[in-house]
Amino acid sequence: MAEEKEEKGSFWDAFKGVLYGMAGHDMTRFALKTRGSMEHLFILITMGDLLGVPILPPYYSLRLLPYVVPQISTWKRRMLRERDLTDALA
Amino acid sequence: MNAILVLILAALALIVGYGWYARRIDRNIIQPDPKKATPAKMYMDGVDFIPANRNVLFGYQFKSIAALGPILGPIIAVQWGWLPALLWILLGTFFIGWVQDYSSIIMGVREEGQTFGALSYRFISPRARGILLAFLYVYLLMIMGAFGIQVGFNLLTNPAVPLGVIIVTLAGLLAGQMTYKWKQDIILTTVVTVVVALIGIWLGTLPAVKNIFGAIYGLQVVEGKTISPTLFLQVTRAGFIGSLLVAIFCYLGAVLPIWRWAQPINYVAFWIVLLGVLGGILGLLIGHPGMGDFPAVTSFMAAAGPLWPMLFVTIACGAISGWHSLVGTSGTARQLEKETDALPVGGGAMFLEMIFATIAFLTATVAFGSFKGYQDAGGPAAPAAVFSKGLSAFLNQWGLDRVFGQGFGTAYGAVFLTLMALTIMHLCVRFMRVASAEALGDRFPALRNVHVGSIVALVLTLFLIWIVPFLQIWGVFGAANQLMASLALLLITLWLMSRAKNYQWTFWPFVFMLVTTVGALLWSAYSALFVKLPKATNWQGIVAQVTIGVLALLLVVLAVILVVDGVGAMRRYRMEVAKAASQ
Numbered sequence: 009m010a011e012e013k014e015e016k017g018s019f020w021d022a023f024k025g026v027l028y029g030m031a032g033h034d035m036t037r038f039a040l041k042t043r044g045s046m047e048h049l050f051i052l053i054t055m056g057d058l059l060g061v062p063i064l065p066p067y068y069s070l071r072l073l074p075y076v077v078p079q080i081s082t083w084k085r086r087m088l089r090e091r092d093l094t095d096a097l098a
Numbered sequence: 099m100n101a102i103l104v105l106i107l108a109a110l111a112l113i114v115g116y117g118w119y120a121r122r123i124d125r126n127i128i129q130p131d132p133k134k135a136t137p138a139k140m141y142m143d144g145v146d147f148i149p150a151n152r153n154v155l156f157g158y159q160f161k162s163i164a165a166l167g168p169i170l171g172p173i174i175a176v177q178w179g180w181l182p183a184l185l186w187i188l189l190g191t192f193f194i195g196w197v198q199d200y201s202s203i204i205m206g207v208r209e210e211g212q213t214f215g216a217l218s219y220r221f222i223s224p225r226a227r228g229i230l231l232a233f234l235y236v237y238l239l240m241i242m243g244a245f246g247i248q249v250g251f252n253l254l255t256n257p258a259v260p261l262g263v264i265i266v267t268l269a270g271l272l273a274g275q276m277t278y279k280w281k282q283d284i285i286l287t288t289v290v291t292v293v294v295a296l297i298g299i300w301l302g303t304l305p306a307v308k309n310i311f312g313a314i315y316g317l318q319v320v321e322g323k324t325i326s327p328t329l330f331l332q333v334t335r336a337g338f339i340g341s342l343l344v345a346i347f348c349y350l351g352a353v354l355p356i357w358r359w360a361q362p363i364n365y366v367a368f369w370i371v372l373l374g375v376l377g378g379i380l381g382l383l384i385g386h387p388g389m390g391d392f393p394a395v396t397s398f399m400a401a402a403g404p405l406w407p408m409l410f411v412t413i414a415c416g417a418i419s420g421w422h423s424l425v426g427t428s429g430t431a432r433q434l435e436k437e438t439d440a441l442p443v444g445g446g447a448m449f450l451e452m453i454f455a456t457i458a459f460l461t462a463t464v465a466f467g468s469f470k471g472y473q474d475a476g477g478p479a480a481p482a483a484v485f486s487k488g489l490s491a492f493l494n495q496w497g498l499d500r501v502f503g504q505g506f507g508t509a510y511g512a513v514f515l516t517l518m519a520l521t522i523m524h525l526c527v528r529f530m531r532v533a534s535a536e537a538l539g540d541r542f543p544a545l546r547n548v549h550v551g552s553i554v555a556l557v558l559t560l561f562l563i564w565i566v567p568f569l570q571i572w573g574v575f576g577a578a579n580q581l582m583a584s585l586a587l588l589l590i591t592l593w594l595m596s597r598a599k600n601y602q603w604t605f606w607p608f609v610f611m612l613v614t615t616v617g618a619l620l621w622s623a624y625s626a627l628f629v630k631l632p633k634a635t636n637w638q639g640i641v642a643q644v645t646i647g648v649l650a651l652l653l654v655v656l657a658v659i660l661v662v663d664g665v666g667a668m669r670r671y672r673m674e675v676a677k678a679a680s681q
Contacts, residue, residue, distance in 0.1 A: 022153045029157020031368050032284070033150070035361055042357070044145035082143040092215040093231055095146075096532055097428045 044086065051076055051083050059087075099180065101464045102386045108188060108456040112449045115192040120200065120445045127600050128204055130437035137211030138433050147211060149435040152442060158433075159447040161368070162425040163199070164454050165522050166245055167415025167579070169515070172459035173481035173488075174572060175412045176472065178405045179395035180463045186409055187459060190417025191452040194607040198583055200444035201590045201604060202423035206431025207440060209593070214427045218585065221592045223663040226585070229656050233420075233582050235533055236649060238526045240575030242348075242555070243562030245519040247571065248482035250341030250563055253516045255326065255334070257311035258303045258509040260343065263516050265298020266370060267347070270363030278357055292369045299370075300502055303509045315339060331638045333564050341563050344523065345556045351524020352531055352552040360524055367517035374489060374514040375457070381492030382460060390467040401478055402569045403625060407617035411576030416455025418611065420582020422448065461488025479568055482519075486511030530555040566642040573622050574649055580615040581657055584608055588664045595671040598678070616657050623650035 054072045056063040058080075124130065138149040150158070175183040202214070209217060218226040254260055269291040276282040276290070301307060315326045315336035326336035333341075351360045398405050402412060415421070426444055434440060462481075465488030466472050476483035490507030493499075498507050531551030539546040545554065562571060587608035594601035626647035634640045 025151050025153030026157040026160075029150075029154040029159075030161040030372075031157075031365060033154055033158040034161070035365060037145075038356055038361055040145050040148070044143070085141055086143050086145065089141075090212075090216060092213060092227065093234070093529075093533055093536055094213040094215040094424055094428050096529060097424050 047079060048083060048086065051079060055080070099463075100386060100388045101382055101460050104184065104456060104460060104464075105382075105453075107184070108453050111188040111192055111452065115196065116445055116449050119192065120196055120441060123197075123603055124200070124441045124445075127594075127603070128201075128440075130204070130440060132436045132438045134437055136207050136434050136437060137431065138435060141211060141432075147432045150433040152435065152439040155430060155433055155439065155443045156447055159199075159425070159430050159443050160450055162429065163415065163419070163422045163447060164451050165415065166248075166515070166518050167419060167421075168451055168455035169458040169485055169518070170244075170248065170481040170572075171413035171416050171576070172455050173462040173484050174402065174478045174569070175409055176392075176459065176462045177396065177400040177402060177478040178398075178409055179393045180389060180459070181394040182405055182409055183413060183459060184456070186413050187416045187452060187455050190410075190413070191448060194583075194587075194611065195418040195422075195452065196445040196448040197604055197607055198418055198420075198586050198590070199422045199426055199448040200441055201594075202426040202586055203431045203434065203444040204437070204440045205590055205593050206427040207434055207437060211432040212427070214424050214586070214589075217427065217589055217593075221589055221596070222585075222660070222667050226660060226663055229660055230582070230585060231533065231537070232656055233578055233585070233653070234424075235530065235537075236653060237420075237575065237578040237582065238530050238533075239555075239558055239562070240571055240578055241526055242523055242530075242559040243566060243571045244568065244575050245523055246341060246344050246559055246563040247568045248480070249516050249519045249523075250344045251337045252476065252480045252482045253486070253512045253519075254340035254343055255315065255336040256509070256512055257308040257315060257317065258505055259512045259516065260311055260340075261302035261307050262295075262299035262509060262513040263343075263520075265301065266295040266366060266513065266517060267363055269295040269298065270366040271359070272362075273366050274358055274362030277362065288365075288369065291366050292373075295366055295370055299510055299513050300506060302513075303503060303505045331564055341560060344520070344563075345560060347520050348524045348527045348559075349552055349556055351520075352527040352555075353548050356528075360521070360528070363517075364521045367521050371514055371518055374493075374510060375454075377496070377498070378461075378489050378492040379457065381495035381498075382457065382464075385492065385495035387464045387467060389463050390469075390471075392463050392469045392472070396469075402573060403618075403621055407614040407621065408573060410611075410614045411573060411580050411618040413455070414576045414579045414583075416452065416458070418580070418583050418607075420579050420584075420586055423583065423586035458485065461485050461492070465489075465491040482512070482515050485515055489514065527552055527555045527559075562645075565638055566645060570622065570626065570642070570646045573618065574646060574653070577615050577619045577622065577650070578653060580611055580618075581653060581660075584612040584615055584657070585660060587611060588660070592664070592667050592671060595668065595675065598675050612657065612661065616654055619650045619654045619657070623647045623654070626650065 052059070052061065053063050054069055055076055057066060057069055136149070138147050141147040142149065172183055172187060175186070205217065206212065212220070215227045215230055218230050254263065272294065273287050273291040276287040277284065317324050317326055317336065326334035329335050329338050354360075402408050430443060434443065462472050462484050466475055472484060475487045486508050489511035493507040493510065531548065534551050534554060535546045544550045587604050591601045591604045591608055594604060626643040631640065631643040631647070634643055
């Protein structure tokens with residue numbers, strides 16, 4: 009009985025997952041992309057020194073550094089990744 | 099042939115194709131490892147590379163690949179009879195369609211989530227990436243022309259449709275406002291906006307509203323037929339207004355922030371489409387009509403050309419489509435949590451699209467009960483009108499007409515299809531403006547401007563809508579799409595060769611698709627330049643035929659370059675494998 013319930017639950021979860029994938033997953037991805045772009049801009053402004061673009065005086069960059077550190081690895085990954093037009097498709 | 103029998107055949111193709119053939123390839127050749135780290139985990143950046151649940155990805159993949167192609171293609175293709183169209187949908191998916199979708203995803207996963215463009219550059223040649231972009235631009239332009247004709251000339255010209263489309267658009271804007279600005283619950287937002295949209299579609303069918311749009315379109319009844327006055331060329335006032343509405347919608351979709359226009363409208367439209375599909379399937383199962391006198395095969399030569407090769411480019415997305423490989427590599431492969439998810443997501447979504455195309459096929463073949471009924475509903479030149487009337491017949495099986503009136507089903511079908519087309523078209527214009535800015539922005543800086551790039555794309559679109567006949571645009575659109583599929587299959591074959599794996603299951607589909615597509619393009623060019631052009635009596639006909647002929651020849655040249663580079667790459671990989679084996 010418990011197994012049957014679990015199976016029903018998993019079917020319901022799968023159905024919800026598929027429906028969400030069709031209706032809302034794209035919206036979530038766009039929202040993440042927008043947030044990602046804003047974060048990149050923020051890091052570029054604050055930590056531009058890392059790329060040789062000193063926008064903010066190093067004193068303030070150093071003050072902000074602890075807050076930015078967790079995002080630096082993903083930021084570098086995205087900034088250094090090769091891109092072309094087909095990236096814009098999905 | 100009864101509708102239920104057709105659905106059983108499709109289910110059999112799914113069970114054998116997915117359950118036996120696809121699983122066998124997956125298990126014996128690709129050998130996915132669920133413990134291997136995928137790019138979504140290795141390069142997780144929280145944006146492009148992010149692991150997603152298998153069910154969510156399945157829904158995402160299906161939504162990304164199932165657009166207007168699998169609906170209109172089969173309806174156009176039944177002009178050769180129901181049998182060739184049905185066989186191509188089922189066998190095309192069985193042997194080629196899922197192969198391309200699944201292997202594009204698995205190749206993306208194994209090659210660190212690289213895009214299709216980057217993979218073409220690496221495995222075929224540096225110029226293959228440029229060729230891909232040229233295919234892509236022509237493909238998008240043809241989508242705009244083909245869908246634009248159907249929406250502008252066949253759907254929005256029905257006076258019961260425009261108000262519904264306008265209100266659904268406004269409901270979409272409301273959904274955006276409620277979600278992003280007022281921070282409302284998504285379920286409340288969905289219920290409110292979908293109900294508003296449904297009321298809007300119903301309001302559009304009221305006689306008073308139809309009379310208003312009839313007056314705007316200048317509709318008159320002459321000898322029992324409702325016609326709109328011709329303004330210029332062969333464009334009627336209704337068609338002119340309809341095509342301008344399309345252009346305005348797409349312009350706003352291309353220049354406004356995506357959260358404000360494209361995304362929430364797509365969201366509301368999704369529910370309208372989903373309700374329509376579910377209602378249609380229910381009606382189909384209740385009524386399970388037969389095909390009546392619909393012929394199995396009409397003749398080898400039909401209005402769109404000879405059965406081979408034109409049928410195989412007419413039905414693209416329902417059997418195989420190059421678009422899927424682009425979505426698979428750029429989107430899905432970067433979100434796959436486990437390698438073993440590639441088959442249910444890529445292969446499974448393609449087989450579901452086959453079922454979707456089969457249902458569209460049934461709207462043309464069984465909804466009217468005869469071949470004459472199909473032709474009277476619009477025939478191959480007006481597949482959107484055929485679909486909306488066919489869907490209406492299915493919806494009326496369970497009594498929709500008794501609740502909302504006789505015309506509601508057709509209006510719903512027309513709004514359903516208009517939304518499906520428009521929600522793709524505005525994204526196409528968005529992509530076209532990015533592509534033109536990238537490719538020509540250095541030479542023509544004005545193209546970098548968002549408005550200029552969008553307007554250029556829309557002027558080209560209106561040119562196609564007003565000048566070129568639909569069936570010819572559809573032929574070139576299908577060919578550009580299938581050439582991208584050939585490119586994808588070539589790429590996958592080269593990838594398999596480079597990994598010393600069995601590549602026969604992708605190589606022969608590649609050969610078939612390439613020969614068929616080049617054949618279709620050569621026939622389109624010949625037909626336009628040597629058959630229709632000499633018969634053209636006005637400048638519109640001359641411009642239309644020259645445009646189609648030149649575009650088809652351009653695609654042939656690009657395909658030849660691709661084959662030359664591909665054969666060179668194949669030789670290279672064969673030598674490398676032989677060398678590695680001898681050492």
